[in-house]
Amino acid sequence: MTSIEPLREFVTLFTGLFDERSTPVEIQKTGAKLLKTLVSRDDWLPEPYTRPHPERYSQYLLHCDPLERFSVVSFVWGPGQKTPLHDHRVWGLIGMLRGRESETQFTRREDGTFAKGETGYLEPGEVSFLLPGVNDYHLVANALADRTSISIHVYGANIGGVSRAVYEEGSGVEKTFISGYSSEDVPNLWDRSRSKAA
Amino acid sequence: MTSIEPLREFVTLFTGLFDERSTPVEIQKTGAKLLKTLVSRDDWLPEPYTRPHPERYSQYLLHCDPLERFSVVSFVWGPGQKTPLHDHRVWGLIGMLRGRESETQFTRREDGTFAKGETGYLEPGEVSFLLPGVNDYHLVANALADRTSISIHVYGANIGGVSRAVYEEGSGVEKTFISGYSSEDVPNLWDRSRSKAA
Ligand SMILES: [Fe+3]
């Protein structure tokens, strides 16, 4: 049986990082350790937030800080699904929960076109970073042709509401978008009645 | 069409009250004004959180502060449904959204039995208070025999996880309970993509 407790614990501790008046990069570094712990086990994500959509990848909000200082999202990739080249404009963390994800990084030239960089693979339990000004451009895909992959992303904002951009890989032509989220619900992290009663 | 925006606005402003280092009673007083604004309109509560259960009243978590300093709950009463006599042990606010609710207050005698007080009725748009040491014992019921009633409760804790008690009205015999919540999901308050795109 899944228990939401590891996610509740993660949210509580991540929220606490903001009370120590840390810099964004300090929050990202300490937050990466918390995320690594969260994705070190795969028994806590409720089933509705693991469901692939037949036509496009899904991004389920799991938690948004009420002051919108960070958000936690479950990315669910059906076989063959991938993002276009895109940016984020806020710091990000990617923790691999299930399956395998490929990430191709890009750097932007002064003329606005892109140079393709390395493609890396993320395995369950691993965490990678995104940081504007360092590595904010990438293209992410399910590396498995026959299975669902799931990664847990954390961003330094309410990412579903951030105005950002996708790019044509060849020309660098930019198109603004706001991603929103794939569900009108988020998981209830706060029902402690079972664990306390037990 | 319902828009979650009034609830998001409420949660954002209520969270902000805690940053001003106010006392619980100050938070409760200012919070009551925010709740009055929230229940002054009935066009924002998503349908899954308005559904009565055929056998018992429902308590849907709408938001829990990640530091568990407050929680917001939708109480949905089917015709004839009511609580037993119970306490809360934290401050509370009740805002009437739809229908009509009756509240019978009780005071506890030194021997542990209860004296029944007034029964008041709450109409849409009205807000009432609960405060340990002042009025923490009551019995709440749907005052309508043929319709669902809905009230929005705010408490100074994650109320679904608080260990508190129900009482036998005559003998005062106490039974500890932890209420939990009626759903494993809460509404996604944070999808700003529609409003920003519009
Ligand atoms: Fe990305």
Ligand SMILES: [Fe+3]
């Ligand atoms: Fe009550």
Ligand SMILES: [Mg+2]
């Ligand atoms: Mg009245």
